[in-house]
Amino acid sequence: DQQVKQNSPSLSVQEGRISILNCDYTNSMFDYFLWYKKYPAEGPTFLISISSIKDKNEDGRFTVFLNKSAKHLSLHIVPSQPGDSAVYFCAASAIGSSNTGKLIFGQGTTLQVKP
């Protein structure tokens, strides 16, 4: 049973436009959400996170939005750049897991930004 779902396996966007990556979750105990970026042959790298007490967190070109009632979060990248082309993973952590750090990951979305 996939608790964190990224239903779009891939996304293609033109350079300079907005990229929107989506993530849905089913476990209402999740209280902390993260986005990771992964290039081929490298490990995932942390991008941005959001706590369940917030509905938005911004870091430069990256903004994460959280809609708790819909159990949905999204990552917006504005403007998109070719170097943003990578696989993006959504991840969640449940109440009680904050000390252990256990993260549940989605399947990933491959973003391609075309020049």
Next chain:
Amino acid sequence: NAGVTQTPKFQVLKTGQSMTLQCAQDMNHNSMYWYRQDPGMGLRLIYYSASEGTTDKGEVPNGYNVSRLNKREFSLRLESAAPSQTSVYFCASKRVGAGELFFGEGSRLTVL
């Protein structure tokens, strides 16, 4: 700063062979993790060690064992490899109070 270092980076095994994946971190992190990544499945937690001296099962622990050798090192052992264990394995670590994990570059394992 090396961060999280995994060895080996590539390995080919025959069914039934055993091997150990090594992981070391130099960030003085308390918690360490082993994940596997398979196409269409994302990253799934195999085992984790919340602190030195403790280990716990994750989502997919069957067929694996782990050892938290000291604060720096966390190894993953396959006692009798199976083709279903063909995957890319990632080790990660986390400091106390932080939410994000730091990942190594991965170890690609093929079991024939």
